[in-house]
Amino acid sequence: MARIAVIDYGAGNVASVLRALRHLGADAEAATSPVALRSADAIVFPGQGHFGQAARRLLATGMWGAVDAACAEGRPFLGICLGLQLLAEGSDEAPGVKGLGRLRGHSVAFCPPVKVPQIGWNAVHAARRGTLLDAVPAGSHFYFVHSYHCVLQDERDVAGTAEHGLQFVAAVERDRLCAVQFHPEKSGAVGLALLRAWLALHGMARETC
Amino acid sequence: MLTHRVIPCLDIEAGRVVKGVRFQGLRDAGDPLELAARYDAEGADELALLDVRAADQGRGILLDLVAQVAAQVFIPFSVGGGLRGIDDVRAVLLAGADKASIGSAAARDPDLVARCANHFGRQCIVVSLDVKRAADGRFELTTHGGRVHTGLDAVAFARMVADLGAGELLLNDMDADGTQAGFGVDLLQAVSRAVPIPVIASGGAGRVDDFVRAVRDGGAAAVLAASVFHSGALRIADVKAAMAAAGLPVRPTGGS
Numbered sequence: 001m002a003r004i005a006v007i008d009y010g011a012g013n014v015a016s017v018l019r020a021l022r023h024l025g026a027d028a029e030a031a032t033s034p035v036a037l038r039s040a041d042a043i044v045f046p047g048q049g050h051f052g053q054a055a056r057r058l059l060a061t062g063m064w065g066a067v068d069a070a071c072a073e074g075r076p077f078l079g080i081c082l083g084l085q086l087l088a089e090g091s092d093e094a095p096g097v098k099g100l101g102r103l104r105g106h107s108v109a110f111c112p113p114v115k116v117p118q119i120g121w122n123a124v125h126a127a128r129r130g131t132l133l134d135a136v137p138a139g140s141h142f143y144f145v146h147s148y149h150c151v152l153q154d155e156r157d158v159a160g161t162a163e164h165g166l167q168f169v170a171a172v173e174r175d176r177l178c179a180v181q182f183h184p185e186k187s188g189a190v191g192l193a194l195l196r197a198w199l200a201l202h203g204m205a206r207e208t209c
Numbered sequence: 210m211l212t213h214r215v216i217p218c219l220d221i222e223a224g225r226v227v228k229g230v231r232f233q234g235l236r237d238a239g240d241p242l243e244l245a246a247r248y249d250a251e252g253a254d255e256l257a258l259l260d261v262r263a264a265d266q267g268r269g270i271l272l273d274l275v276a277q278v279a280a281q282v283f284i285p286f287s288v289g290g291g292l293r294g295i296d297d298v299r300a301v302l303l304a305g306a307d308k309a310s311i312g313s314a315a316a317r318d319p320d321l322v323a324r325c326a327n328h329f330g331r332q333c334i335v336v337s338l339d340v341k342r343a344a345d346g347r348f349e350l351t352t353h354g355g356r357v358h359t360g361l362d363a364v365a366f367a368r369m370v371a372d373l374g375a376g377e378l379l380l381n382d383m384d385a386d387g388t389q390a391g392f393g394v395d396l397l398q399a400v401s402r403a404v405p406i407p408v409i410a411s412g413g414a415g416r417v418d419d420f421v422r423a424v425r426d427g428g429a430a431a432v433l434a435a436s437v438f439h440s441g442a443l444r445i446a447d448v449k450a451a452m453a454a455a456g457l458p459v460r461p462t463g464g465s
Contacts, residue, residue, distance in 0.1 A: 013307070015279070015303075015305060016279070016305070016307070019279065019280060019283075019305075020283060023283070048330050048332060048333075049329070049330035049332075050330065112405055114211070115211075115405060115406060115407045115430055116405055116406065117331065117332055117376055117377075117406065117407075118211055119332070119376065119377055119407050119430070120211050120212060120213070120214050120254065120255075120407070120430065120431065121211075121212045121214065121254055121460040122210065122211045122212065123210060123212075141212060141460040141461075143254075143284070143285055144211075145285075145332040145376075146332070147331075147332075162210075163210050163211075164210075164211050183285075185283065186283060186284060186285045186307060187283070187284075188249065188283055188284050189283075191283060192283060
């Protein structure tokens with residue numbers, strides 16, 4: 001079975017993501033070193049917390065280069081929350097700190113009067129057909145927790161959007177690179193359906209699923 | 210559009226869900242795992258686990274329960290009750306909680322909020338405020354289930370912990386708690402207008418209209434209740450239907 005490495009950089013929702021993937025029958029393990037990432041068939045990058053701290057920890061553990069290489073090779077990759085934002089070039093949350101630059105774009109903060117952080121379930125609308133969002137009913141609600149959102153330069157990267165004071169990028173897909181701003185591992189049945197679709201897309205789903 | 214969350218609260222004592230009025234006269238209301246699964250299936254947007262007798266017993270039972278809930282339920286849940294410091298917060302998060310709720314400890318040492326937010330990210334730090342109306346009409350912060358008066362202005366305290374890094378506030382109206390006479394809209398308004406972060410209304414839910422008023426008139430981002438759900442007096446779907454009928458965005462209980 002395909003082996004999935006879930007990047008564990010000492011913060012974030014790694015355990016929840018592992019539980020959800022294993023619940024779906026996937027062979028997923030937490031990865032704390034570049035070696036573990038290099039030998040994995042697919043990578044999940046669950047993010048939570050601060051853009052700058054996450055980038056620094058990935059660099060300090062040596063995983064930054066391994067993540068970058070995996071993306072460059074086109075290995076299946078799923079970014080979650082901060083894991084989406086770190087794929088872009090930077091964030092107002094940590095001026096001067098570089099993202100992976102796999103997507104052209106930059107994260108900015110939500111502005112009042114909407115409540116920040118955005119915490120809760122928001123409807124996600126597919127930007128086009130042929131993405132993971134095909135696996136769930138149109139306008140399905142997913143669970144979000146974030147203060148920043150990524151503004152992308154290339155519209156073609158956008159797979160889905162949601163609204164919180166303004167329309168923002170909720171899902172990204174380009175080739176084998178997928179990323180979502182919401183938490184599929186905490187979005188109940190629709191979240192599990194989306195994860196299952198990602199596993200199936202790359203032939204990583206258990207036969208019975 | 211961001212929907213308003215409906216959050217059933219499981220008050221836990223010795224591994225069981227209990228219910229009472231104003232934290233008094235606790236009675237057994239069921240098995241936490243069964244209730245968590247039931248509320249998830251019924252369309253709850255989030256769950257709150259509250260250890261009501263945290264001070265009197267070991268933490269182990271709760272941590273085991275948190276791990277069991279995390280293994281079965283794929284929606285977010287918070288854990289609170291007697292969390293004293295950063296180690297307690299870490300323990301509940303490691304056990305599988307998505308958020309930790311700190312109350313009395315934050316009242317005693319507001320800087321704890323900043324330390325926790327820096328350590329774990331503000332998204333998983335909920336500050337729980339037990340508030341009572343003082344004789345002079347001010348909203349006073351209390352602790353220990355409303356038994357200890359701090360003399361602190363609750364609105365000013367809310368603003369302070371929001372600045373220090375709280376991700377959201379759980380606002381417990383101790384005058385209304387368990388009465389089923391409605392959330393205190395005056396208190397909700399005062400706090401939700403004072404802070405940029407989401408405010409969860411708690412205490413006093415009785416009828417579906419109470420939930421509507423807490424959000425529409427009080428400015429609450431989310432509503433939390435215990436007894437009305439445990440007793441079966443209201444279902445999650447009833448609350449959401451009333452909120453939707455009032456034009457408030459909610460996540461459909463059908464699952465998507």
